[in-house]
Amino acid sequence: MREEDSNWFAKWEDELPSPDELIPLSQSLISTDLALAFDIRNPHQIAAATVPPPSQLPQSTANSSAEFDSADLGGGGEGGSGGGSGAGDEPARTLKRPRLVWTPQLHKRFVDAVAHLGIKNAVPKTIMQLMSVDGLTRENVASHLQKYRLYLKRMQGISSNGGGVGGNNSPAALAAVGVDPAMDHLFASSPVPAHFLHPSRANSDHFLPFLPVAAMQNHHQMAVAGQGAHHHQLQQQFRHFGTSPPNGQFEHPFMRQSQQQVQRMGTPVLGRNGSSVVPLPYVEDLESATATNGRKVLTLFPTGDD
DNA sequence: ACAGTAATAT
DNA sequence: TATATTACTG
Numbered sequence: 001m002r003e004e005d006s007n008w009f010a011k012w013e014d015e016l017p018s019p020d021e022l023i024p025l026s027q028s029l030i031s032t033d034l035a036l037a038f039d040i041r042n043p044h045q046i047a048a049a050t051v052p053p054p055s056q057l058p059q060s061t062a063n064s065s066a067e068f069d070s071a072d073l074g075g076g077g078e079g080g081s082g083g084g085s086g087a088g089d090e091p092a093r094t095l096k097r098p099r100l101v102w103t104p105q106l107h108k109r110f111v112d113a114v115a116h117l118g119i120k121n122a123v124p125k126t127i128m129q130l131m132s133v134d135g136l137t138r139e140n141v142a143s144h145l146q147k148y149r150l151y152l153k154r155m156q157g158i159s160s161n162g163g164g165v166g167g168n169n170s171p172a173a174l175a176a177v178g179v180d181p182a183m184d185h186l187f188a189s190s191p192v193p194a195h196f197l198h199p200s201r202a203n204s205d206h207f208l209p210f211l212p213v214a215a216m217q218n219h220h221q222m223a224v225a226g227q228g229a230h231h232h233q234l235q236q237q238f239r240h241f242g243t244s245p246p247n248g249q250f251e252h253p254f255m256r257q258s259q260q261q262v263q264r265m266g267t268p269v270l271g272r273n274g275s276s277v278v279p280l281p282y283v284e285d286l287e288s289a290t291a292t293n294g295r296k297v298l299t300l301f302p303t304g305d306d
Numbered sequence: 307a308c309a310g311t312a313a314t315a316t
Numbered sequence: 317t318a319t320a321t322t323a324c325t326g
Contacts, residue, residue: 099316099319123309138308143319146311183318 100140104189109133110144115193132279151187156197 102110113130114122124142131141 096320102318125308139320142309143321147319149310186318 097137100136102144102186104186106133107144107186108190110141110148111190111193114145114148115196119196130279147183148187151184152192152196155192 100106109131110127113127117126117130122145124138124145127145128136128138128141
């Protein structure tokens with residue numbers, strides 16, 4: 001019936017921002033709530049567009065211009081005791097940043113960072129710096145690291161018990177020995193460097209098969225999942241921010257660093273132990289999220305390549 | 307101020 | 317379920 005149904009894609013595509021205009025979803029530069037406060041409510045020129053998932057989403061039927069409620073990110077409750085409306089003050093306080101989705105790509109980068117640092121120096125802050133994924137917080141990394149370490153411990157136990165493991169851990173092999181099935185799928189998606197399993201020798205840096213910085217032309221984006229409504233409407237949404245935050249620190253998405261490290265890729269960053277930390281170059285693009293649950297997934301698309 | 311851990315919350 | 321948050325210790 002509606003022609004719109006047939007050319008919604010064209011329209012949508014037309015309005016896509018160019019890569020240069022793309023601004024990372026996350027707001028690592030500003031204190032989280034501050035950041036959210038600003039750009040989230042910037043209905044000025046950019047409203048998020050609802051994007052019916054290309055191939056999936058059996059949902060069907062008319063999802064007219066419904067768009068998601070304004071809630072999305074700010075989902076929580078503002079509330080407001082009276083104030084709120086003012087705009088400007090500090091609604092930020094209660095805003096939550098969306099949950100990070102650890103895609104295999106993102107996890108790989110995490111593993112690479114840990115491998116590069118060596119177990120000894122692989123602490124959340126440093127890992128975060130090395131990864132240089134915008135919007136990634138220390139707590140994101142800390143939480144992930146905690147789980148990952150548990151995973152490694154299980155792996156160690158198995159390897160000492162079950163037999164030879166030496167950098168050869170296929171998911172199947174792990175499943176065979178009975179590695180616990182929780183998030184191991186994610187963790188098994190990237191090979192565990194051998195020295196992770198050997199407590200004996202710590203080390204400093206290792207050679208890694210990274211490509212030259214020249215090869216990193218890709219955006220990296222984070223995938224986040226909204227935790228607001230728990231409808232089982234599987235929806236993918238496209239969101240970007242049209243203007244720079246008050247701090248005006250945003251540059252190209254892939255160039256973005258944290259505020260404290262105002263320099264370009266490849267320039268060393270001072271670590272806390274005095275060692276310099278140079279962000280890892282990007283080899284493969286970080287992929288957009290796979291919406292597994294019935295959750296909404298906000299995602300930024302990497303390129304207009306295709 | 308940060309790191310680590312376990313427990314708990316969403 | 318996966319991730320976030322909290323409470324606590326070092």
